[in-house]
Amino acid sequence: MPAIVIVGVQWGDEGKGKATDLLGERTDVVVKFNGGNNAGHTVVIGDEKYALHLLPSGILSPGVTPVIGNGVVVDLEVLFAELEALNARGLDTSRLKISANAHVITQYHRTLDKVTERFLGKRMIGTTGRGIGPAYADKINRVGIRLQDLFDENILRQKVEGALDQKNHLLVKVFNRRAITVDEIVEDLLSYADRLRGMVCDTSLLLNQALDAGEVVVFEGGQATMLDIDHGTYPFVTSSSATAGGAATGAGVGPSRLDRIVGIVKAYTTRVGSGPFPTELFDEQGEWLRSRGFEFGTTTGRPRRVGWYDAPITRYATRINGITDLVLTKLDILTGLDEIPVCVAYDVEGTRFDEVPVNQSDFHHATPILEYFPGWEEDISDARTFEELPHAAQDYVLALEEMSGTRISVIGVGASRDAVIVRHDLVD
Numbered sequence: 001m002p003a004i005v006i007v008g009v010q011w012g013d014e015g016k017g018k019a020t021d022l023l024g025e026r027t028d029v030v031v032k033f034n035g036g037n038n039a040g041h042t043v044v045i046g047d048e049k050y051a052l053h054l055l056p057s058g059i060l061s062p063g064v065t066p067v068i069g070n071g072v073v074v075d076l077e078v079l080f081a082e083l084e085a086l087n088a089r090g091l092d093t094s095r096l097k098i099s100a101n102a103h104v105i106t107q108y109h110r111t112l113d114k115v116t117e118r119f120l121g122k123r124m125i126g127t128t129g130r131g132i133g134p135a136y137a138d139k140i141n142r143v144g145i146r147l148q149d150l151f152d153e154n155i156l157r158q159k160v161e162g163a164l165d166q167k168n169h170l171l172v173k174v175f176n177r178r179a180i181t182v183d184e185i186v187e188d189l190l191s192y193a194d195r196l197r198g199m200v201c202d203t204s205l206l207l208n209q210a211l212d213a214g215e216v217v218v219f220e221g222g223q224a225t226m227l228d229i230d231h232g233t234y235p236f237v238t239s240s241s242a243t244a245g246g247a248a249t250g251a252g253v254g255p256s257r258l259d260r261i262v263g264i265v266k267a268y269t270t271r272v273g274s275g276p277f278p279t280e281l282f283d284e285q286g287e288w289l290r291s292r293g294f295e296f297g298t299t300t301g302r303p304r305r306v307g308w309y310d311a312p313i314t315r316y317a318t319r320i321n322g323i324t325d326l327v328l329t330k331l332d333i334l335t336g337l338d339e340i341p342v343c344v345a346y347d348v349e350g351t352r353f354d355e356v357p358v359n360q361s362d363f364h365h366a367t368p369i370l371e372y373f374p375g376w377e378e379d380i381s382d383a384r385t386f387e388e389l390p391h392a393a394q395d396y397v398l399a400l401e402e403m404s405g406t407r408i409s410v411i412g413v414g415a416s417r418d419a420v421i422v423r424h425d426l427v428d
Helices: 016-026 076-088 107-123 132-140 147-151 153-174 182-190 203-212 244-251 284-292 311-321 360-364 391-404
Strands: 003-008 029-032 041-045 048-052 065-068 097-099 217-220 260-266 269-271 305-307 325-329 339-348 351-353 367-374 407-412 420-422
Touching: 003 016, 003 244, 003 311, 016 217, 016 260, 016 325, 029 203, 065 203, 097 203, 107 132, 107 153, 107 182, 147 153, 153 182, 203 217, 203 244, 244 311, 260 311, 284 305, 311 339, 311 391, 325 391, 339 391, 367 391, 391 407
Parallel strands: 003 217, 003 260, 029 065, 029 217, 065 097, 260 325, 325 407
Antiparallel strands: 041 048, 269 305, 339 351, 339 367, 407 420
């Protein structure tokens, strides 16, 4: 299986980095195809913990070529801060390649993101304030800055002038902020040009050549299905395509080249930011889950909203992405519960919905219809085969598999790199 797409099933933070890392030894190339530094992966290798925000998880695996695709928006300050931090810890980052067509996040994108969010008040989306949305908006409006523009100062200056002409009116007249000068933006961006020259290339060509050579290429999605700009809980979504279809456009390969779609799903559910969340817990059980699962954002540090497993969401994500395999993470966090609730459908003002309602208002008012499964007390962190799990844990996994519409191939039972149970190989 040369081309494997990894996508989040819920609202992000499912453990996609660990899944990518699990494939690392047999992977030749890992490409991040969407998003920016508004999300993070935490990967544990031995006693070392690495928090990645913009870089693909494959950068931690020796011999793997990490790629940032054209569908990503790049904050250059964050990029080089991450690279320098990894270099300081003795890791080789020289293999990184970045698409010449990837768009750049600038100072004015970050400023607009923050002031616009505050301006929305109660209607705020819950963005990270890192300029992601405004950068994608400029891309769609055809006034964006691409990495290749940094190598031609005249073109760069023209594009910055065009972008700031409108934005300064907005900053000064609407948000009462100072105007941003063309010179300060151009000077900042040009300061990165020399360091970027060896990294920036035609990554679409690189990836297709790798696939032609039979190499294993992993497409690593940021964010998750329920945050996808088209298929998520709009408008409380991210600004990019976080589903499997986004892998083709965000990396520059044809969809016929994608062989396996791997969905990452927690044994419960979390969400960061605003928007509907039918299984959300507001009681002591919610606090217990948050604390036990250490549910705080890798990038923002914000406490995550927590709730029980939502089977209709997983079925929806399986359908939207064409998921062939699920990786169920954090099963160990549920150890100690007498019983484990699972959302099997929704009630919307007396009407039962077995699938995610297409109407956003219905989904916003949905309450979960729960089934309860027996819990277990045994520590499962050392289990490496399915049979080593307590019978109650096995039954829970099998029930989720039946409800979710596709097989659960890998089960995460702890934070360490090897704390996994592999039921079906993700490569062969």
